[in-house]
């Protein structure tokens with residue numbers, strides 16, 4: 457299994473438009489973050505978690521030979537709005553692409569991208585062909601076992617995903633006890649860490665993410681969804697052993 461971090465930034469991306477702070481003007485590529493997403497290759501299949509507004513650029517940087525399916529964590533724009541850019545895979549593969557989301561996210565996708573399901577609208581340059589499935593329980597697709605992990609994101613319950621001994625949990629400020637059980641035995645974890653401070657109502661800040669990561673006890677934890685408050689080298693130097701900051705282009709193989 458191979459996980460490629462296509463983007464590790466918060467909703468604005470880093471640099472933030474119009475910001476002149478030292479992180480936004482940094483030459484260090486690890487301070488430059490597209491929106492949060494990963495591409496995963498497992499058992500010869502290629503899939504993405506979320507379709508960010510940067511999806512096209514992300515897949516030009518890190519090409520995949522085909523797109524077998526999509527997993528959606530939730531419907532916030534920074535995780536969804538690149539969905540139209542799956543069309544080249546539809547054209548090339550001549551098939552619709554299966555996508556999996558919880559019922560709340562699926563409903564929001566049907567609303568935000570209503571033209572996909574509007575049979576009356578003209579085809580023009582083509583629409584994404586998507587077969588959207590609602591999931592809440594573990595399922596197997598293309599021979600890959602996928603365990604949805606419900607987590608808190610403010611008032612919303614959104615999904616993290618476990619695939620084998622890897623778990624991906626973006627956009628969270630709390631993991632309920634039943635979901636902590638689903639994370640037992642995880643070896644590699646990607647977890648929302650947003651920024652060092654101040655506290656946030658829908659995201660873990662770094663201290664909270666570290667505490668949660670230590671409870672989960674993965675061999676390696678990579679903090680994701682990072683804001684422009686995070687200077688890569690400085691913040692990474694403050695983290696305990698086994699916990700690091702993810703960065704765009706990071707590849708983990710297991």
Ligand SMILES: [Zn+2]
Pocket residue numbers: 466467492532534535627681
């Ligand atoms: Zn987000």
Ligand SMILES: [Zn+2]
Pocket residue numbers: 471472475476477478479480684
């Ligand atoms: Zn900035």
Ligand SMILES: [Zn+2]
Pocket residue numbers: 530532609627
């Ligand atoms: Zn969000």
